[in-house]
Amino acid sequence: MFIPFEQKLYKATFIERPNRFILHCKLDEEGEMVRVHLPDPGRLKELLQYGATIYLRYSDKKDRKTKWSAVLVHDPLDGTLVSLQTTLVNHLIEKALKENKLKDFEQFTYKAREYRKGRSRWDFYVSKGDLHHLIEVKSVSLGVKGVGYFPDAITKRGTKHVQELTSIVTEGSEWLGTILFVCQRNDLHSVRPAKHIDPTFAKALQEAKHRGVNLLAYSTNITPEGISLMDEIPVLVKED
Template sequence: MRKPTCFIPFPQPLYPARFVKRSNRFILYCTLNHTGETVRVHMGDPGRLKELLHSGTIIYLSFHDSHSRKTNWSAVLVEDPHTHELVSLQTTLPNKLIDRSLKANELEEFENWSYIQREFTKGSSRFDFLLGQSNEKLAVEVKSVTLQYDGVGYFPDAVTDRGRKHVHELAQIAKEDGWHASILFVCQRRDISKVKVADWIDPAFAKALGRAYENGVKIQARSCEITLEGMYLSHPIPVEVEK
């Protein structure tokens, strides 16, 4: 099994700015370092991110000259004001990294499984990946982790009814003949050595994950390396689940 080398570059140059305020889940206001102008910014990560988005925090933006967009700027990275680590704000990047790595058979967690498709519907939910092995199938759901305390990554950083529903349905899938299920946490920062459930934020999700684990759902995690050029998928890290 080769060491994963999957890298996804950021398609546009990044511009450093300072965070001013967040008007709603998807809109920020930031002051550009090179012009001093305060601009309206699209925020792809709807999480709370209260530990990251402080007034004056360094944030890296990309510019999009498009008339079809409501904002010309997008938030790409933020520098943790406490640790100065870069944290990705691109919620689609983890799935892209996993997609490429699965197609190249670079993930030891799934080395005996073949890639079938990305995004498939089973029951009333859509899941990220479908893998196959002989007459068996594996449903894989990817979750992004940005919340970190003392080297431990926590998920979720806000109550997630959708995430809880996914976990519940994966537990049901794992009980079916010929089916398996897996949750893969992808840490969008390099300073996380293990992942735990943020049960003080969403106790219902924590309980659902514990039940899923008992029902045979595989729960795994991967670290990432973040640079100003892009994002690398890195090594496996442990997940602690309370039964």
């Protein structure tokens, strides 16, 4: 399962991040300083360090406030390529669901994206007869020694999603739920909740697993040409 980057990527050097959604970068070829939109509002402290190699996409659309967008960055620690586009993995999972490429959902039919149930919209809704399944995708960009951690900053919204999905699953046997972690970097072999960053989210995820919410994770392969969905990897949730 592969999604290409349809536009040319330009190599640049990261200089600074004045706010959550804006970067200042220096294009390698021209030496020009450019203002860049950052699609990932996460902390990204370990990745966005001065001098890091970053890949940008250019757009000349008139309605854009910035002409450049950040696409990839090399982890300054080990050089691993990391995607900075949080929605990219949703497109990857949508394609995999529609083409029936995910083992856990082989018996289900793709129905909708951004499906409303309860007080939230869920990334995907699939069904099989009278059985309904909600899927919420989480993008993992923080990695330490091959282990992916989510989140990389406190996420009240993420905790709310986990808690509400847990409630839906425990309402009745006709509703199933999955939290699907998708790696945004090449070097991960497992995923864990980042208890050291957001203990509330970690506790909610542990409770979700205990009450029947399915936890899945997939690795990816990222190159300057695109992103590929690779293998299922374990989600390690410590039981108290």
